[in-house]
Every structure is written in C-alpha cells, then in structure tokens.
Amino acid sequence: MKRKIPLLITFTVGIILIISEFIPHKPFGQLSGELEIWFLIISGFAILLGQLSLFKVNILKIQYKQRDWQFYVITLISFVVMVTLGFLWGTGKSAGMLGHGEIITSTLGHKPFDYLFHNVYQHLQATMFSLLAFFIASAAYRAFIGRTVESNLLLTSAVLVMLGNTTFGSLLTGWLPESLNFLHLPKVSEFIMTFPTTAGQRAIMIGAGLGIIGSSLRIILGIERSYLGGE
Amino acid sequence: MEQFFATLGIWLGALFTFAIFSFLYKDNPFYKTAEQIFVGLSAGYWFVYTVFSILIPNLYDPLTQDFSANWIKIIPAILGIMMLMRLIPKTEWVSRFPISVVIGTTSGVFFLRYLKSDVLNQLTATMINPFIGENWVVIVGQILLIVGTITGVIYFYFSKKHTGALGVSAKIGIYFLMVSFGAAFGYTAMARISLLIGRLQFLLGDWLGIIQP
Amino acid sequence: MRKTKQIDRRWLFLLIFFGVALPLIFTIGLPLETTKNVHMVYDLIDGMPKGSRALLSFDYDPASMPELHPMAKAVVKHCFDKEINIIFTAMWPMGVQMADDIIEQLKDDYPDLKYGEDYVNLGFKAGGMITIQSMGKNFREVFPKDMNGSSIDELPIMEGINNFSNIGFVFSLSAGAPGIKEWVQIAHDAYGRPTSGGCTGVSAPAMLPYINEQKQLTGLLAGLKAAAEYETLIKTPGSATKGMDAQSIAHLIIIIFIAIGNINYWRDRKALKKGGK
Numbered sequence: 001m002k003r004k005i006p007l008l009i010t011f012t013v014g015i016i017l018i019i020s021e022f023i024p025h026k027p028f029g030q031l032s033g034e035l036e037i038w039f040l041i042i043s044g045f046a047i048l049l050g051q052l053s054l055f056k057v058n059i060l061k062i063q064y065k066q067r068d069w070q071f072y073v074i075t076l077i078s079f080v081v082m083v084t085l086g087f088l089w090g091t092g093k094s095a096g097m098l099g100h101g102e103i104i105t106s107t108l109g110h111k112p113f114d115y116l117f118h119n120v121y122q123h124l125q126a127t128m129f130s131l132l133a134f135f136i137a138s139a140a141y142r143a144f145i146g147r148t149v150e151s152n153l154l155l156t157s158a159v160l161v162m163l164g165n166t167t168f169g170s171l172l173t174g175w176l177p178e179s180l181n182f183l184h185l186p187k188v189s190e191f192i193m194t195f196p197t198t199a200g201q202r203a204i205m206i207g208a209g210l211g212i213i214g215s216s217l218r219i220i221l222g223i224e225r226s227y228l229g230g231e
Numbered sequence: 232m233e234q235f236f237a238t239l240g241i242w243l244g245a246l247f248t249f250a251i252f253s254f255l256y257k258d259n260p261f262y263k264t265a266e267q268i269f270v271g272l273s274a275g276y277w278f279v280y281t282v283f284s285i286l287i288p289n290l291y292d293p294l295t296q297d298f299s300a301n302w303i304k305i306i307p308a309i310l311g312i313m314m315l316m317r318l319i320p321k322t323e324w325v326s327r328f329p330i331s332v333v334i335g336t337t338s339g340v341f342f343l344r345y346l347k348s349d350v351l352n353q354l355t356a357t358m359i360n361p362f363i364g365e366n367w368v369v370i371v372g373q374i375l376l377i378v379g380t381i382t383g384v385i386y387f388y389f390s391k392k393h394t395g396a397l398g399v400s401a402k403i404g405i406y407f408l409m410v411s412f413g414a415a416f417g418y419t420a421m422a423r424i425s426l427l428i429g430r431l432q433f434l435l436g437d438w439l440g441i442i443q444p
Numbered sequence: 445m446r447k448t449k450q451i452d453r454r455w456l457f458l459l460i461f462f463g464v465a466l467p468l469i470f471t472i473g474l475p476l477e478t479t480k481n482v483h484m485v486y487d488l489i490d491g492m493p494k495g496s497r498a499l500l501s502f503d504y505d506p507a508s509m510p511e512l513h514p515m516a517k518a519v520v521k522h523c524f525d526k527e528i529n530i531i532f533t534a535m536w537p538m539g540v541q542m543a544d545d546i547i548e549q550l551k552d553d554y555p556d557l558k559y560g561e562d563y564v565n566l567g568f569k570a571g572g573m574i575t576i577q578s579m580g581k582n583f584r585e586v587f588p589k590d591m592n593g594s595s596i597d598e599l600p601i602m603e604g605i606n607n608f609s610n611i612g613f614v615f616s617l618s619a620g621a622p623g624i625k626e627w628v629q630i631a632h633d634a635y636g637r638p639t640s641g642g643c644t645g646v647s648a649p650a651m652l653p654y655i656n657e658q659k660q661l662t663g664l665l666a667g668l669k670a671a672a673e674y675e676t677l678i679k680t681p682g683s684a685t686k687g688m689d690a691q692s693i694a695h696l697i698i699i700i701f702i703a704i705g706n707i708n709y710w711r712d713r714k715a716l717k718k719g720g721k
Binding site: 002003005006007009010011012013014015016017018021034035036037038039040041042043044045046047048049050051052053054055056068071072074075076077078079080081082083086087090091094106107108109113115116117118119120121122123124125126127128129130131132133134135136140149150151153154155156157158159160161162164165182189191192193194195196197198199200201202203204205206207208209210212213215216217219220227228229 | 232233236237239240241243244245247248251252254255263264265266267268269270271272273274275276277278279280281282283285286289290303304306307308310311312314315317318323324327328329330331332333334335336337338339340341342343345346348349350353354356357368372373375376377378379380382383384386387404405406407408409410411412413414415416417418419420421423424426427429430433
Binding site: 155166197 | 451453456457459460461464472474475476477479480505506507508509510540541544569570571574575577578581582585586591592593649650652653655667669688689691692694695696697698699701702704705706709
C-alpha cells in the first residue's frame with residue numbers, strides 16, 4: 001500500500017492532466033486547474049522542506065564535530081538571522097509580525113531583511129559566480145587544444161563567436177567591401193549562431209524532448225518508480 | 232544615520248567581495264566564512280519568500296478569509312505537511328503521497344508541452360524551403376540548418392551501430408554539434424566575463440568612486 | 445607529457461583581472477553593431493499599441509545581474525516610453541528584489557507613473573511551468589494579491605486579466621529554469637501570446653531553436669552584448685555599453701591564452717616526435 005497508492009495517484013493525476021488538454025470542459029478542466037494550484041502550494045512546502053533539511057544537516061555536522069564544523073555554526077546563525085528579520089519586519093512593502101519597523105527602516109534606509117540582501121547576499125552571490133571568469137580563462141589556456149577535426153571545429157567556432165561578440169570584431173573586418181560583407185566578423189558570428197548552432201541545439205532539443213516524453217509516460221504508467229525511493 | 236549605514240553597506244559589500252576573491256590565491260578561513268554566510272542567507276531568503284509569497288496568499292488567506300469557498304485547499308495543506316514528514320526517518324514514507332501528486336502533475340504537463348514545443352514545433356521549423364532567402368548566404372545557412380538538424384538527430388540514435396550511411400550521417404551530425412558547442416563556449420566566456428565586469432563596476436564605481444557606476 | 449612549463453594559473457587570474465579593470469577606467473568607446481535578434485525584440489515592443497499590458501517575468505538572481513539587469517532596465521524603459529503598462533512577476537524568489545530595484549532606478553525618470561495603474565509587482569510564485577500553465581487558466585487564483593498584500597481586484601491594471609488573453613506580450617529575463625523555455629512552452633505554444641526574452645550568454649544557444657517561422661520566441665537578448673545593443677537602439681547608453689570595452693579586451697586575452705596553449709602543445713608534440721630533445 002505504501003507504494004501502490006502513490007503509483008495510483010501518479011497515474012490518476014497524470015491522466016487527468018493529459019485528458020484535460022483535449023477535453024478542457026468539466027470535470028477535467030476544473031480538476032486539472034485545481035491540481036495545478038495544489039502543485040503550487042505543495043511546491044511551497046517542498047521549498048520549506050529543503051531549507052529545514054539544510055538546517056538539520058548542519059545541526060548534525062556540528063553535533064558530531066565534523067571537519068570545519070565551526071563554519072556550519074555560521075551557516076545556522078545567518079539562516080536564523082535572515083528568517084527572524086524577515087518574519088519580524090517583513091520585506092519591501094509587506095509587513096512582518098511587528099509591522100513595517102519604521103524606526104529601524106529609516107535608520108538603515110531599508111528594512112533589515114532587504115538591507116542584508118542588498119549589502120551582503122547580493123555581493124556574495126555575484127562574486128561567487130564571477131570567480132568563473134578566472135576559471136574559464138585558465139581552462140581555455142590548459143584544455144582548449146585542437147587535436148582532432150572535431151576539437152578544431154569547436155575551437156574555430158568558439159574563437160569566431162568570441163571575436164564577433166566584441167567591438168573589436170567590427171574593427172578588424174570593417175574595411176571589407178560590401179561584396180565580402182558576409183566575412184565581416186559580427187556577420188560570421190551571427191551566421192554561426194543562426195544556422196549551424198541552431199541546428200545542433202535543435203537536434204539536442206528534439207532528442208531531449210523525446211526522452212522527456214518517454215520518461216513522463218513511464219512515470220505515469222508506473223514503469224519508472226525511482227521517485228518513490230526505497231522500502 | 233541612513234548615510235552611515237549606506238556607506239557601511241558598500242564597505243560590507245567590498246569586504247565580502249574580497250573574501251570570496253581570496254579563494255583565487257588559495258582556500259582560506261575568510262572565504263569559508265563568506266561562503267557559509269551566503270548559504271545561510273540564501274536559505275533564509277527562500278524560507279521567508281516562500282511563506283510570504285505562496286503559503287500566506289495561496290493557502291492561509293483563502294482558508295481563513297473564506298473557508299466555505301476554499302475548503303478544498305485543506306487537501307494540499309495536508310499533503311504539504313505530509314511532505315515535511317520526510318525530515319523524520321520513521322515517517323519518511325508518508326511524503327510519497329504528495330511527491331506522487333507533484334510527479335504525476337509534472338509528468339502530465341511535461342508530456343504535452345515538450346511534445347508540442349520541443350518536438351513537433353521544432354520538426355515544423357526544420358521543414359522550411361531552404362531555397363527561399365534574402366541572399367545566397369541565407370540559402371546556404373538554411374541548407375546547413377536542415378542538414379545539421381537531421382544529422383544531429385541521427386547521431387543521437389544509438390539503437391543501431393553507427394556504420395555505413397548511418398555512420399556518415401552521424402559523423403556529420405557530430406561536426407554540427409561541435410560547432411554548436413564551440414559557439415556555446417564563446418557565449419559562456421562572454422557570460423562569465425560579464426559577471427566579473429559587474430563586480431569590478433561595483434568595486435571601481437560604488438566603492439572607490441574611480442568610475443561612474 | 446608536456447615539456448613546456450605551465451604558467452601558474454594565478455598569473456593568468458591577475459592578467460584577467462587587470463584586463464577587465466583597466467578598460468573600465470580608461471574607456472575606448474568603440475561603436476557597436478546591432479543584430480537581427482535584438483531588432484526583433486525592439487520591433488515587438490515598439491509596435492505595441494499605447495496602453496497594452498506586458499507581463500515581465502524576472503527569472504534571475506544577483507548572480508546574473510551584470511548581464512540581465514542592464515537589459516531589464518532598457519526593456520522596462522522602452523515599455524514606459526511607449527506607455528505600455530507592465531505586470532512584474534518572478535518565477536525565482538530573488539527576481540522580486542531585482543524587479544523592485546529596476547523600478548527604484550527608473551522611478552525618478554517617470555514621476556507620473558502610478559503603482560497599480562501603470563505597473564504592478566505581483567511577486568514570486570514557485571512551480572515553474574505548472575504555475576505558468578495555471579496562470580493561463582486562472583490568473584487571479586495564482587496571484588490573489590500583489591507583493592504588498594493588496595488584492596488584485598483593487599488594482600486597475602489587473603482589470604480584465606483572468607488569463608493571458610489580455611496580455612500584449614510576455615517577456616522573461618531568465619538565468620535558467622524556470623525561465624524563457626517555460627514561458628515559450630506555455631504562453632506562446634499553449635496560449636498564443638507573443639513571447640520574447642533576455643537571457644544570460646550561457647543559456648542563449650539553447651534558446652535559439654525557438655526563434656523560427658512559428659515565432660515561438662520573437663527575438664532574444666543574449667548576454668551583455670545584446671543588452672548594450674538594446675541600449676544603443678533606445679539611445680540610452682548604460683552599464684552594458686560601458687562594459688563592452690572590458691568585454692572585448694577580456695575576450696582577446698582568452699583567445700591569446702588559447703593560441704599560446706595550442707602553440708605550446710604543438711611545439712611539445714613536435715619535440716616528442718624528434719626524440720624528446
């Protein structure tokens with residue numbers, strides 16, 4: 001029963017949604033609309049589950065004094081502070097449990113939750129991802145070697161697109177006459193993106209699309225059961 | 232006072248920026264601290280917004296303000312609480328019920344949408360007359376588009392060994408895929424560099440005031 | 445085995461750092477050419493009648509701000525200049541703050557615009573494609589209130605909006621999933637609304653197949669360069685245009701790195717063939 005009923009639910013819900021596409025009237029239209037709203041609400045709880053799991057995992061790491069456990073204390077403190085500030089005074093124009101916190105907002109210039117977001121979180125996340133700029137340059141030097149026909153194609157296409165994406169691209173080939181305009185670097189880059197790249201990406205999209213259709217059918221029909229986990 | 236906190240905010244931003252950048256030299260406690268603050272704040276942000284944006288307006292308010300019209304929302308509320316049972320190992324199996332609703336909904340919708348948008352519409356978009364175009368460059372491009380799409384899809388057919396005509400087509404398909412990956416790398420490089428540009432615009436503009444932000 | 449000594453990658457990091465920083469300080473200001481996909485987006489917005497309602501979905505977080513924020517600002521500015529009313533929403537939680545930030549940056553340029561009449565911020569909803577599909581069936585049940593807690597029945601801009609029928613076009617600023625793909629699949633393919641978008645350079649190639657004769661996607665703003673091109677088209681240079689010099693120099697540095705890496709490889713290979721001397 002612990003596995004059979006969920007499989008039945010998956011089948012029923014999946015079939016209702018597929019049928020409602022072709023018969024949008026009662027009851028299928030109403031049922032599918034209602035299921036979609038339920039999905040939104042359950043997604044909200046799923047997000048809460050994720051955050052609470054993070055909390056639980058960090059508590060366990062601190063409890064068992066795993067390597068670098070002191071840093072996980074920082075994680076928990078940051079989490080608790082952010083949640084507390086958000087619930088007490090809200091965010092933006094939404095009120096919290098203690099209202100809008102006019103005094104603290106006028107002191108900080110923002111609500112405390114928004115202050116932390118703009119002055120700490122935003123910079124942390126942006127910088128974390130900007131590290132990738134350095135790594136991509138280093139990877140290009142070490143790994144981007146033209147050994148085979150395929151890698152040479154990859155290399156050539158990458159270099160032409162990169163040049164075409166810069167203002168130097170226009171400068172380097174701007175002197176070409178109108179009859180050779182197709183060799184102008186920005187035009188070459190645009191050609192590569194519009195035609196061969198689109199072709200390759202379209203092939204991937206069709207292949208992935210067929211795979212997703214297959215997986216969805218397998219899940220609805222109960223052939224694929226890995227989402228149920230173990231016993 | 233507001234001006235003081237505004238300036239403090241910029242200095243905090245710069246401090247955390249350098250804490251993360253210090254990883255480029257080597258891993259260190261400043262980077263680790265900044266990283267864990269990021270994780271904690273991110274989780275806290277998601278938690279607060281989920282409650283304020285979803286659970287209150289879509290669940291709590293309808294149930295408390297007009298229960299008779301919205302009583303059915305008790306069901307997703309119960310399913311949501313069952314989802315949270317996943318945190319306790321003994322009651323983990325209870326979460327299978329809401330998961331099956333989520334998976335069933337997703338599978339049903341994905342089946343339809345991917346079939347239409349990613350398969351049928353893409354096949355239609357490939358069935359163009361390649362010889363109608365503004366100039367010869369467009370005509371050549373359209374031919375490449377058709378050939379590339381067909382050979383690319385052939386490459387992904389692994390039920391038969393890639394020999395003979397199938398092998399040649401798959402090889403051509405791989406060439407198109409390589410051109411596509413190269414272009415993707417070019418765009419990825421642009422994207423990553425843009426992120427660094429953004430950081431430096433903050434440091435040089437907002438923090439040091441050397442450039443106009 | 446490589447014989448040429450590999451440069452310590454921290455020197456490469458330093459070179460990239462200065463390669464990006466110096467052009468930001470000492471600008472060159474080379475002209476920019478606009479491309480077809482950017483023009484398609486511009487023409488879509490420019491051709492919208494006054495008073496149309498656009499749905500702008502902010503599906504990104506601060507990590508993608510350098511690329512998407514300038515194009516968001518340019519698109520919103522263009523919409524306000526054309527007197528198009530904007531319904532802001534977000535499929536990513538941080539998108540709400542991103543939308544708020546754009547409104548904050550532009551409100552002094554448009555002091556006559558009224559919240560609730562000319563624009564509204566409906567806030568964040570989870571659920572991706574399923575939620576977007578639900579919006580197409582019963583918009584008001586998905587968004588009973590705006591992000592400030594006001595009922596959408598009280599907001600004049602939301603009058604008559606029960607699904608996507610009265611939406612002029614949908615524009616998604618997207619850093620991943622959910623994003624442009626989901627909006628195309630639902631808003632355009634299921635409900636027939638013109639759909640366009642701006643995305644990071646990383647996701648741009650995957651969106652290109654949607655730019656086709658069926659107009660699944662009406663143009664695409666891909667990355668910082670497209671943001672700079674859009675700023676050029678609306679004649680308001682901003683942070684994207686200022687960043688293009690640094691972008692160009694950094695790309696040249698990377699291409700030089702690739703060239704050096706290849707030269708070293710082929711030199712080592714030649715040496716190996718000659719007996720490794």
